[in-house]
Amino acid sequence: MRMSRILSCASGYSTGILVFSIGLIVFGASSSFLQIRFSNTTQEFQIPTRVPKKGPEYPPIFSYWISGTKGDKDRILRLLKAVYHPRNQYLLNLDASSSYFERRRLALSVESEKIFQAFGNVNVVGRSQAVDQIGSSALAAMLHAAALLLQINRDWDWFITLSASDYPLISQDDLLHAFNSLPRDMNFIDYTNKTGWKERQRINQIVIDPSLYFQENTPIFHASETRETPDAFRIFGGSPWSILSRAFMEYCVHGWDNLPRKLLMYFSNVEYPLESYFHTVLCNSDEFQNTTLNNDLRFILSDTSPHVEPHFLNTSYYERMVRSKAAFARPFQDDDPVLQKVDEDILRRRSDGLVLGSWCLDIGMNQSVKANIGNLTSKEDSCSGWDNIDAINPGPDGVKLKAFVSKLAAERRLQSNPCNQQ
Known part of the structure; x- marks a missing residue:
């Protein structure tokens, strides 16, 4: 079977082809229609003439990378629907521990959603890559995702990384409103240069990540040697979760000076490089060190001891999450009841539906989501049509x-x- 999608190029959108049959993302070509090809059946949907408008008078555009592993297909789809907005771009990725058939089912599920088809802003990575979250293969995967999103469409403002165990604590209309008045070069990242045990145990210890050169996920191994703390740059560390500007991600991907490449080479042999690489690049770059906001907008409960995973969140943490002023929370266990509570009380999302905003005709720009959610009957996406995707209707x-x-x-x-204050 072969499935491919040709994304149309209307004004303001780049053009791309997603070919899933051989597990590749290929970019190029164009068409005036979004075409879904599955076996010998072709359905055509006219691409809407409305595309996101750019500029300081319009809301920003987020570019989401949502990643997962074996068995995460349904969790990724649920998360996608919880953070979906027609203005944004989305890239979904299952690593090498997932099967070809799971990745294929993920792509088919995306293709089956009418709104995803119409706006053409959801892409699925077909070829899997081995990833060890402890090693540098995780850093390579994140840089690869940023490069793909820049290739698909450069008209976005912030790069947001989410895993299948994450979930939003705020609607996209609310998040777009919150970021609307900010300078669009700001980077939300939790960081410090007081790394302490991290510097001794993680930075100086040399590790090798076989997932960089094996096709399947393979655990890292530690070398017997250690190395001294570098003096050519200062090391910063913090949370691996962040919201980074497009300008900074372009700098990391294209590296027009040598700093991103030099640090990439250094952190390729560091344990948990996602907890140090971007932080260190930001704070050692003259161009970007004044663009940091020391907050990742995540609600995470974890111990201060090294190598301890965060606590799984459940209903007992609900009130703390709501009061946290965070945009996202993690980690959640699959289908935990607290997710349903977030859907109902915060996102107003129906089961298997999208989070409705003012872009949805069923809501309307001057009507509240809460008042209309009970009147919707569509089982597919709870939105029978769409209106102005540049309008947002924030709540409290x-x-x-x-x-x-x-x-x-x-x-x-x-x-x-x-950076000098941390």
């Missing part, structure tokens, strides 16, 4: 988050070099 959560991130930005402006 969006207003609160906007005040919080604006305060973070104002505090940063009072510091000549935020």
